[in-house]
Amino acid sequence: MSAATPEGFTPTGTISTTQDRRRVVFATVIGTTVEWYDFFIYAQAAGLVFATLFFAPAGEGIAQLLSFLTVGISFLFRPLGAFLAGHLGDRYGRRLVLMLTLVLMGASTTLVGLLPTHAAIGIAAPILLITLRIVQGISAGGEWGGAVLMAVEHAPKDKRGLFGASPQIGVPLGLLLASGIMALVAIPGPEWFLEWGWRIPFLLSVVLIVIGAYIRRRVEESPVFTELAERKEQTRMPIVQLFRKHAVLVIIAALVFAGNNAVGYMTTGGYIQRYATDPEGPIGLAPADVLGAVTLSGASWLVFTWIGGWISDLIGRRTTYVIGWVLQLVGALLLFPLVDTGAIGMLTLALIVLTVGLGLTYGPQAALYTELFPASIRFSGVSISYAIGAILGGAFAPTIAQAIVQSTGSTTGVTVYLAAMTGLGLLGTLLLRDRRGIPLGPDHEAEQAQSPVYGLSKA
Incomplete structure (x- = not known):
């Protein structure tokens, strides 16, 4: 494509003022923080209270499995x-999608905080809970x-990893905020927490939606999409094009x-919280203490996520990832041996060590994904992958x-599973x-369409 840049258009990868740069970074950080706060408080509650409040008739062991399944079922959707979002984002813009997803997430989260329990309305309670989780x-x-493309497509090309780390940081910030508020509402005691306390973090989502929506409305559309729209070069069926030409890459x-x-x-899915606080389990720590440890690990994850994005601009995405996978493997191997000591200090140390590798394999992801796909189908490519x-x-x-712990009575199988998944990430x-x-x-779609997969000239 050789069309001239539209008059008045800000070129791809540049931001005209420091104020605009700060606005883009702030908007992506705040927006993703709100989204993932909403997502994580559900996972926290699934590990701590949902089995009792919504699935108790199934029996203790099955109830907890069902509670964790509701965490997982949302991933299927x-x-x-x-x-x-990919279709809308590639056709109508990144900014529109970001506003829609923020409101949708916030509304469903707030409604979870208002749900009656199984004791009040029977089987309708878990059905409604699952619907809102979907x-x-x-x-x-x-x-x-959407958040990733807004950050990276606005960024100077030598700072994409750093800019891309801003929406990535929103995830540990969301965990930090969710765990911190959950820890605060758990302080009055288990009975209060089980009856009313767990609802407060969900209801606070209303305030966060308003803040996030206000900030996101002030950010300009991505320069890449603006140029596509000016030239009327949006792809009519971006998902079809994605899977026709780039399925292996996805x-x-x-x-x-x-x-x-x-x-x-x-940690973010609530398993460690449940494992470490289960009164019938081998550890039996207080929920407030465990949530405090998870909160500290969220702060550590944030730092190493930012470092991962920054370093990837200096040494490359691939090298940063490889270092991260090695460190993540170390963290996975140490996790349960340290947690199983039953000491809150060792649990905290285990989670913080784990976040070093997690941060280095998460911070560069926004820039890595953005650089993998052609501009016209990029939203679909990064979102679906x-x-x-x-x-x-x-x-x-x-x-x-x-399931592994219930069937074997040991965490060794979980460690093997985590090590195997780390190896899978390294292979990719x-x-x-x-x-x-x-x-x-x-202008560079032909170059972008060349496959980054070794052994393939085109995806």
């Missing part, structure tokens, strides 16, 4: 959200791709995220871990070429 999954499936990119997501969901990776990785990781990374600095605008 992430591809639907990714398909819808809505959360649809929203999460569309949110990430699967490999999904494997990269799956390796990170499965290990990360030991992310959604599939989430299903393969974190969707049922807590359920798998719970090694199959990809590093495309750091590749032009992102529609």
